[in-house]
Amino acid sequence: MQAATFSALGEPSRLQIVELLGLRPYAVGEIAEALGIRQPQVSKHLRVLSESGIVRAERRARRRIYHLQAEPFAEITRWAESFEALWDARLDALGDYLRTTEDEEHRP
Amino acid sequence: MQAATFSALGEPSRLQIVELLGLRPYAVGEIAEALGIRQPQVSKHLRVLSESGIVRAERRARRRIYHLQAEPFAEITRWAESFEALWDARLDALGDYLRTTEDEEHRP
DNA sequence: GGAATGTATTCCTGTCAAGGAATATGTGGG
């Protein structure tokens, strides 16, 4: 898993942009207006999101319509799901681990 | 979705720590040794992960055993999955959107 | 071709976070 993907999503304005683009594709100016962010900031954030593969732009006349890309979300889902397999086993594993480190323990 | 969660995971060392803790719970010193990071840095990273609810510590003698928490991963999964429902519809939606913005278009 | 629109880039500044080193805090063992 790429830290850069999470890093891109870890900035509040960028996360807002992503969630907005989850509704439908948006042009840069529309994003700026919808979120109350100045256009240059939006462009900069889109650059970061673009470089980590989260969004892509389609040119349409003078505008650029940004939309989400599937793959990063699929990767995040796979990654996060891979941990969920552990929770049932987790308590046991913790118990096991604690039990194997009784060198420090004084038992009554 | 909390940007702070992604922000915590967006730092390479912290992501490494999380993936290590996906194997089993670890004590601070063990993490430091396994990843070749100095102990104070590990403690600082664990503080960040702890504050965003990604890990918890169990005290065991003089050591603190850190382990992952389920909820943040569940939230990430739900969040990322919610976007995956869009991909099939996405191309259509983009097409629709582009079609509704023909005001800029000069058609031959 | 020129004006106007839409977007990207640059420069600047302030803030924040990460790493290193040293040290404080805590806790169990003898």
Place this chain on the structure above:
DNA sequence: CCCACATATTCCTTGACAGGAATACATTCC
């Protein structure tokens, strides 16, 4: 009780990054 081990905290410096303002770039419409 004091020591030693395990972990947390502090102080410092440096680099990265977000936001503001101004401007460059690109494209289309006339």
